[in-house]
Amino acid sequence: MKRVLLAAVCVFALPIFAAAAESSGTAWSQKWRAENRQWRAYHLTSPSGEKLPLTKTLIADVLAPMGINVLIVEVDYGFEFVSHPELEGRGLNKRQARELTDVCRQHGIRLIPLMNCLGHQSWGARPGALLRKYPQFDETPHIPLDDKKIYCREWCPSHPDIHKIVFDLLDELIDAFDADAMHVGMDEVFLIGDKHCPRCKGKDVGELFAKVVNELHGHLVGKRGVEMLMWSDRLLDAAAMGYGKWESSATGSHRAIDRVPKDIIMCDWHYELPHQYPGKPNGYPSVRFFQEKGFRVLPATWRKPEAAVALVRASREGATDKMLGILFTGWSNGPGGEGLLRALRDGDFEKAADAKAVKRAETARGIAAAIKAGLKELGPRAR
């Protein structure tokens, strides 16, 4: 009887606890929005479980005291997915994810998980977890795995079975991190609408790209009620912007811009000074362009302090209430931000073992310098 009673208590108590946790997350989000008019965001590659203490130190001892108030954690397939264990994801588990969220919240930082959708499904010859397990989703299966010309593989935007799996993964990350927003990546997509894909050939690339954005939006914003962020390079016309084919699109995907919802937050990344781009644009024209189109914009910088300052200045010119702030990206800085912690704390790098380590240390120093310069240019936190 006792056991039955206990079971009954558990059955009734669980939804209450779940609801309490959910409402405390919602309350925290509302408080964060009220207190943070300007985003000072950092993009971090998710740590492994064993590097989690280091990442907590980075957040508590360095990033929060500097004034960072958003942490975009790039998880991708580096997570122990319970919904799809066949992907054999390694990284944080659900408990550790929540720990990271809790540490962020204790320091006033909003955590937003990131999962690369559509593009970046391989790194060169090495497919990511999804295409390793489900090669039928590959947009270009006819290109051999060891082809040197391939940058990153993509999933087929027209495959009817892809979203069933992807939505499960996104749901799991939202729940694990108790997130109120999700970043879906979608940068540097080049292979979309491949002429050999039986489902995509002959279709308009702008239409294909918009289809994926709208389907993700329908699930994340429509069904889950969270905000959606994405890298915005594919929505910019390379011919009009002058950034070249990486930070803007030469595939026709830019035609999707008027076919996607305006409540998506556009992470507009530009890591160089304007005169360093092929078309030598006048400043960073996309920053204003997105606002004029009705989107909220979060301009993103990387490892060049002078470019970070220039981007912050550009973000002020003609800024509307759709200008959110600044995002410092942490590319090539290692999972969990170990290099950045060293660079920001004491700059003390052990004698680098090889050329790769020297490069990593230089990148970490560059990121640290860009954060310091960008925050200084931004000035004191607006409340």
Ligand SMILES: [Zn+2]
């Ligand atoms: Zn296709």
